[in-house]
Every structure is written in structure tokens, then in C-alpha cells.
Amino acid sequence: MAEWLDTISTHWFWLSLGLFLILAELVARGRYLLWVGFAALIIGVADYFLPITLAYQVAMFVILSVLTVFTGKKLQG
Known part of the structure; x- marks a missing residue:
């Protein structure tokens, strides 16, 4: 039914x-969404360069x- 999903790369x-989470932060x-969005971007870049299974991703x-949410809270004071 959704075979086209298999053709999309996970990165x-x-x-x-x-990007969606960072843009949603504007609203x-x-x-909070900013830091989670950064985490997703990091995973996307890592998945592009390294062969990582979906479970590890x-x-x-x-x-x-x-980690990014706690770091962001600490940086903001």
C-alpha cells in the first residue's frame, strides 16, 4: 500500500x-521545540554520512x- 515509503531515505x-520543529518554534x-529540532537535524546529518539502522536512529x-533540551535550559539561565 505504501511502497513509496521504502524509497525515501531516512535522513x-x-x-x-x-526543520519543521524549528519552524514550529516560531509559533x-x-x-523546547528548538532543541528537539536541532537533535533531529543532527541525526539527519549523521544518517546521511553513516549507515545507521532505524532503531539506533x-x-x-x-x-x-x-541532552539538547537540558543544555539549552542551562544556556538560557
Whole structure:
């Protein structure tokens, strides 16, 4: 039914998710989506250069999201 999904590279998903979350931050104005968007962009770039399975991508995204949110909170004061 959705065979076309198999043809899309996962790095495009992560990059578009990251851009969407950063743009959504313009509307939400909570500074939370910004850091999660950066985490998605980092995973997208890493997936482009390294052969990473989807399970590792999701695990890295969760860990990186937590780290970027805590780092962002610390930097903002």
C-alpha cells in the first residue's frame, strides 16, 4: 500500500522533521521545540554520512533530545 515509503531515505525524514520543529518554534515560543529540532537535524546529518539502522536512529534521537533540551535550559539561565 505504501511502497513509496521504502524509497525515501531516512535522513530526509530527520532533516525535514528538524526543520519543521524549528519552524514550529516560531509559533510555540517555548524554546523546547528548538532543541528537539536541532537533535533531529543532527541525526539527519549523521544518517546521511553513516549507515545507521532505524532503531539506533530513534534511540540516538531520544538521547540527543534530552541532552539538547537540558543544555539549552542551562544556556538560557
